[in-house]
Amino acid sequence: MCGRYTQRQSADAIAKQFQLKTVPDSPPRYNIAPTQLIAAVTQPKPSSQRRFRVFQWGLVPFWVKDASLGAKPINARAETVAQKPSFRAAFRHRRCLILADGFYEWQRVGSAKQPHFFHLQDDQPFAFAGLWEQWESPQNEILETCTILTTEANEVVRPVHRRMPVMLHPDDYDQWIDPSLNVSSQLLPLLRPYPADEMAAYPVSKKVNRVSSDRPECIEPLPAE
C-alpha cells in the first residue's frame, strides 16, 4: 500500500524532469497524506502537451451521489483495476503521473508499527501510476481526485510490507498518460514492481505518523540502538 509519500523537488526541477512548460512553486513536502492536494501530470489529447495538475488524494468516481460519503480509495490494485467499477472508467480514460521522490511503508513488529522510507538510490524524482476523476456536485462544483496504483512488493519493500506503489519507468510515462491508449493488454504490463536494485530503504522515526509533521525529520534515518 502507499499512504504517505514525499515530493521535495523544486518547480524548476519538476518542469525539467517531466517536460512541463510551467509548474507552480510549492514548498518541499516530506509527509503527503490522503485527502491532501497533490501534484500530477496528465496529457489531455493524444498530440497535446503534458499538463501539470493538482488533485485531491482519494478517488471519487464521477457517478457517486454524495462525495462527502463513503470510501475514497487512496490506492487501487493494479491486478484488478481494469475490472473494478470504481476504477475501470478512469483506467481507460483518465490516467496520470503522480509526482513523487519517496514513500513510506509501515512494518508490523508485534503490535507496534515501524515506518520505513523508500527512495531511488540517486534520490531522483519519479512518478507513481495514478488515475484521476472529475466529480460534479448538484451545485455544479467540480472536485478532481486521484488514486495511486499498487502492486506486489519487490525485494526491497517485501521485508517491510506485502504491497508497494507502482513506480513507472520513465520510458513508460508517455504510454501511461496517452489518452488514445485504452487497451488493458498494453497498459497492464507497465504496472510492475520497480527494479529493487535501483532503490534504497531505511527505518525512520514515528514523527511521520503525525500528519501535521511535514518536515525534513520525517526522512532522517532512525539512529541505531
Added chain:
DNA sequence: CCAGACGTTGTT
C-alpha cells in the same frame, strides 16, 4: 424488475 454496492490493507 428494483435495491444496493461500487475500495485497500491486514488480521482473524
Added chain:
DNA sequence: GTCTGG
C-alpha cells in the same frame, strides 16, 4: 470497534 479528517 469503526469512522472521519488530514
Added chain:
DNA sequence: CCAGACGTTGTT
C-alpha cells in the same frame, strides 16, 4: 497511512 473522535443541550 495514522490520529482522534465517538454526545447532547444550551450558551458564548
Added chain:
DNA sequence: GTCTGG
C-alpha cells in the same frame, strides 16, 4: 454508470 443479488 454498471453490475450483482434477491
